[in-house]
Amino acid sequence: MDSLTKLWLSTGLANFELGQIVMMLVGCGLLYLAIARSFEPLLLLPMGFGAILTNIPIAGFSEAGGLLHYIYYAGIDTGIFPLIIFMGVGAMTDFGALIANPKTLLLGAAAQFGIFATLFGAIALNYVPGIEFTLKDASAIAIIGGADGPTAIFLASKLAPELLGAIAVAAYSYMALVPIIQPPIMKALTTEEERKIEMKQLRPVTKIEKIIFPLGVLMMTIFFLPSATPLVGMFCLGNLMRESGVVDRLSTTAQNELINITTIFLGLGVGSKLSAEAFLNVETLGILALGAVAFSIGTASGVLMAKTMNKFSKDPINPLIGAAGVSAVPMAARVANKVGLEANPHNFLLMHAMGPNVAGVLGSAVAAGILLALVGG
Amino acid sequence: MDSLTKLWLSTGLANFELGQIVMMLVGCGLLYLAIARSFEPLLLLPMGFGAILTNIPIAGFSEAGGLLHYIYYAGIDTGIFPLIIFMGVGAMTDFGALIANPKTLLLGAAAQFGIFATLFGAIALNYVPGIEFTLKDASAIAIIGGADGPTAIFLASKLAPELLGAIAVAAYSYMALVPIIQPPIMKALTTEEERKIEMKQLRPVTKIEKIIFPLGVLMMTIFFLPSATPLVGMFCLGNLMRESGVVDRLSTTAQNELINITTIFLGLGVGSKLSAEAFLNVETLGILALGAVAFSIGTASGVLMAKTMNKFSKDPINPLIGAAGVSAVPMAARVANKVGLEANPHNFLLMHAMGPNVAGVLGSAVAAGILLALVGG
Amino acid sequence: MDSLTKLWLSTGLANFELGQIVMMLVGCGLLYLAIARSFEPLLLLPMGFGAILTNIPIAGFSEAGGLLHYIYYAGIDTGIFPLIIFMGVGAMTDFGALIANPKTLLLGAAAQFGIFATLFGAIALNYVPGIEFTLKDASAIAIIGGADGPTAIFLASKLAPELLGAIAVAAYSYMALVPIIQPPIMKALTTEEERKIEMKQLRPVTKIEKIIFPLGVLMMTIFFLPSATPLVGMFCLGNLMRESGVVDRLSTTAQNELINITTIFLGLGVGSKLSAEAFLNVETLGILALGAVAFSIGTASGVLMAKTMNKFSKDPINPLIGAAGVSAVPMAARVANKVGLEANPHNFLLMHAMGPNVAGVLGSAVAAGILLALVGG
Amino acid sequence: MDNMQQQFVEAGTLMLAGMVFVFAFLGVLIVFINTVLARLAIKFPDPIVVPHSRANKKSSSKAKGDISPAVVAAISGAVKRYRAQHGQDK
Amino acid sequence: MDNMQQQFVEAGTLMLAGMVFVFAFLGVLIVFINTVLARLAIKFPDPIVVPHSRANKKSSSKAKGDISPAVVAAISGAVKRYRAQHGQDK
Amino acid sequence: MDNMQQQFVEAGTLMLAGMVFVFAFLGVLIVFINTVLARLAIKFPDPIVVPHSRANKKSSSKAKGDISPAVVAAISGAVKRYRAQHGQDK
Numbered sequence A, B, C: 001m002d003s004l005t006k007l008w009l010s011t012g013l014a015n016f017e018l019g020q021i022v023m024m025l026v027g028c029g030l031l032y033l034a035i036a037r038s039f040e041p042l043l044l045l046p047m048g049f050g051a052i053l054t055n056i057p058i059a060g061f062s063e064a065g066g067l068l069h070y071i072y073y074a075g076i077d078t079g080i081f082p083l084i085i086f087m088g089v090g091a092m093t094d095f096g097a098l099i100a101n102p103k104t105l106l107l108g109a110a111a112q113f114g115i116f117a118t119l120f121g122a123i124a125l126n127y128v129p130g131i132e133f134t135l136k137d138a139s140a141i142a143i144i145g146g147a148d149g150p151t152a153i154f155l156a157s158k159l160a161p162e163l164l165g166a167i168a169v170a171a172y173s174y175m176a177l178v179p180i181i182q183p184p185i186m187k188a189l190t191t192e193e194e195r196k197i198e199m200k201q202l203r204p205v206t207k208i209e210k211i212i213f214p215l216g217v218l219m220m221t222i223f224f225l226p227s228a229t230p231l232v233g234m235f236c237l238g239n240l241m242r243e244s245g246v247v248d249r250l251s252t253t254a255q256n257e258l259i260n261i262t263t264i265f266l267g268l269g270v271g272s273k274l275s276a277e278a279f280l281n282v283e284t285l286g287i288l289a290l291g292a293v294a295f296s297i298g299t300a301s302g303v304l305m306a307k308t309m310n311k312f313s314k315d316p317i318n319p320l321i322g323a324a325g326v327s328a329v330p331m332a333a334r335v336a337n338k339v340g341l342e343a344n345p346h347n348f349l350l351m352h353a354m355g356p357n358v359a360g361v362l363g364s365a366v367a368a369g370i371l372l373a374l375v376g377g
Numbered sequence D, E, F: 001m002d003n004m005q006q007q008f009v010e011a012g013t014l015m016l017a018g019m020v021f022v023f024a025f026l027g028v029l030i031v032f033i034n035t036v037l038a039r040l041a042i043k044f045p046d047p048i049v050v051p052h053s054r055a056n057k058k059s060s061s062k063a064k065g066d067i068s069p070a071v072v073a074a075i076s077g078a079v080k081r082y083r084a085q086h087g088q089d090k
């Protein structure tokens, strides 16, 4: 009988707390979004699974000696996993469209207004009882507006690790929701005529430009914003490996096995931050609300910037591509293309939208660097 | 001359101890089994090599600062390597046959009697002078009967790290010997008529069943046996990645590069536990003997359970597939198929034996969890 | 304004030191050599990039908590990365040519004179003011003559970590320069007649020989030089995985993804040692000079040994293949082949030069072991 | 040996508790498969993949030696061209 | 709430400084692309890959159903051999 | 400079000991290859892979433009079918 009692006391049923059950359901919700809805499944599946594991009573996944504990402290607390992901993303990114039409960098810049406006909004939320965001917290939340997962995880792990789970959930959920969030905003801010605008074909870009571009970006980051060099540096390393053409085996590995391995563990590690204490509170609701605001403002700023540029530009600019400035590569560019096609079946904006899209990645890495420099100290 | 003396004193020849030489021969024996006999070469080759390296005098592979020391403490002492392997095995496992014929889970349950009977036997061995197994030791030894390498390594690293080497050697050796150990037992316990039994074709299994199954297994483990969730959880994560169909690149990496990398280091790390002090003693002989007993009892229980079920079942059950309940995937299922074919050339049992085979993996993970819960505390 | 001041103070421009700028230019130089000149790009590209990153002011890549800090201390300080690379190189190496013509081992031995002569030279450089090499430093520098990158990094990390950056730069640069350094020396030391010598076709080598060879090499290293067993052991493990034919999936992973991942991080980690304090001094100039001397002496010794052997050998030996004894696999063998073809368009030395070439790898690993045993204590 | 006896009792208890638990656990899993999964399978059947007369194609190509129609078309074209170039078979 | 006001001022300053900086940074990048990269592109144009009448081939093969000349050559040989072996068409 | 001299002596000793050792080590390896490996090669020769007239096939296919027999068979079938379908060459 002693054994049976011991066995019963060692069951989950005898030890569950309500918060753990709720968080497991949250984890199941993330799995549902990942599997049934194909919402960013590469990260949400391991993240949802990690959320379930971390909330198992007794098992101690996230306590000293537990698997998720090791993963979190080795890979996320150190910033190593997001940086490896960023290297892989860099190795997957083709800056050709951006170099061919550099003006689109301004769209990537404008869309970052989503970040800074959200920062303001996060501070305003302090009026709500139960919410108390420091400037660091607010900065980590605001980066959701950058629509870039690894950037958000990296910044949150540095500025507000206790909010990391909620921030990552919000960032990836809204990234997956881009095809739903963006089109109404894009349509509301543009006229039918504007959406019909066809753009000039892009010029071909030479190999030397593509090789020097990441180095130029890195140099500028070094000169003006060293705090962004971890993110930008690893991104540029990946891109240089890709474009140099002399280390194809490293580039291929960075784009495939290495990023895959890291993604599994990054997802598990982020999921391990979805504990009841850290997630089940008013602040999480605030973060989710702010995330939606951030994406909307970012989209709007990008579109409005593109409208303005179209007025002054020699070559026509379809305002829709401004929405791609929030990054969320390549989904946002595809959304711009789709909305454009709806207005004009001959209007192929995909390549033109890739410019602001990758500009948005740089833009939000720069914004993250600014926040680290000014708030992180 | 001084240099020459120093050089001589730094040779292996001047520093060998007998135990080290014997253990190197053991390592060579494992390499021989792996290469010439194809005995579980994926693990026995690196394990044998690790055994050689760890016994090199002066080189200090397993001392602080040595390569095997890092590997062991980072990957095995923490349990990370066996868990990654388990995730990869999960990503390789198709539960279709089990879902189509869930009764076979009982065969996987019955075969675990090999584990618990061995536990009893290990305690009995304490009558032998020179052997003194605690209940923890006995539990770690008993898990050999689970016929599942990573489970055995995981449990031994938690309950009896000093026996890890001998346990891993026994587990993998007997797993490789399954085609030799099992057939006589299977034939002794069945009649020619029973072996000829053909089974009904399995029904097709839908995608939703395959997706929900790992989640259901995980939930049950959480409810009833949290101590098994590291093993079962990672296994189910791998299986979910496989069946969900939305993260194929993660699943592929888990089944290939990630499991390969981990296997190399797991083998080396386990080999590093094959030092003379830990291996050259009566206890190792006891472990080897108990391992053989464990496999035999597990096989017999599985077959006898299948015989019994066949008597009460509507659809005929060939008792041979009970032997596959020990796990040792997919070897034991192949053995069942082969013995079946010998009795009846039209009798293809492979798919039917895969059910108890994967049930055995779950069964031994559950058994490991019970031992951890009751003995590990 | 406060923010703007803070932002300005957080720029790189406000914090640059001259040494950092120079070292970034050195990093750019390495990138140039890697990309535009294809000089050992697999290592020089990440190394050059690491050199840039480590010299960014404020960013703190190589300080506690920085990415390169983690990489260096986890992978290079421990010796793990070079050993994994060595395993991969072992899995890529075919010892067939060496086994078919074992005499070529003597060429691999002779070429190591480049190492030991350079050790003497490094001590002699202590006469130069500003240079003060201990015997450990001199040994770490001398190993450049081994023309084997991972061996040099491994030894330098053990004997003279503060010189690691300069040693790695020298080793890889000269390895890339082998097609320029070697031919004049080879031509100066051989007659036109000698270069025309055609060699007997190599006998086929059986599988069993290829399997036992790495084990034999390991056993001899254990007997006579345990301090070389980390390098030789991992090399032989890789080779055994290759030749055994039973673990092809491990061998393939060791030759591809695992070595690629490790190469990226090894390069970054080595680059992180290219700080201004460690690199911008007279000692670096001395190391670069000694490296050139080492390669030249190694080449010359190999050729002279081959000349001598040709006089006493029954079968003709083309002295050019002696130059391949420095290792730098497979470049040095190709150089021998090319110079041979220039003298005699029917003279295909590639396979014959592979013997001394891989012998050179063993030779320099042995030399590294000797230095570790006699100087490292 | 009082100690041994106690150990045997413990081992025996473990054996009993363990086997009961394993059977219970896997038994519940059977129930889970037969109820939850079975219902799910009915509610969410796999989409039926319309093989758009793939079977036909397969059997016909098999009858003709496993050459796919695409290859046949390609070869037919090639043979025509060959003849045109070489002026044969006219 | 003095504290809140101060936080708003800080947040506002951050917003201003941040947006100015982001635009300045990406703006300089535009200049970089339009000057440095543009000049490099002129100085080091991509090597022109001579398509050795690939265009011709392509169009011709398209006209004839997308069969490459190499395949045609192979098939021609095969047809010849087939005839030789079977003694047809003589 | 007494210290320098001592260092030179050490370096010289290292050079001597090192080169002797390297030659001895690799020399013994030669002996190992010539004795142990050579004997093993005789005792365990590689299984002779019967190339089932692969050599013939190779040379014949080379003579006919490197088309494998399988492809020829496939094409032969295709040609036959083509004729059957088009009623030519009868």
Ligand code: NA
Pocket: A145, A146, A147, A148, A325, A326, A327, A328, A360, A361, A362, A363, A364, A365
């Ligand atoms: Na962005």
Ligand code: NA
Pocket: B145, B146, B147, B148, B325, B326, B327, B328, B360, B361, B362, B363, B364, B365
């Ligand atoms: Na089992």
Ligand code: NA
Pocket: C145, C146, C147, C148, C325, C326, C327, C328, C360, C361, C363, C364, C365
């Ligand atoms: Na060498």
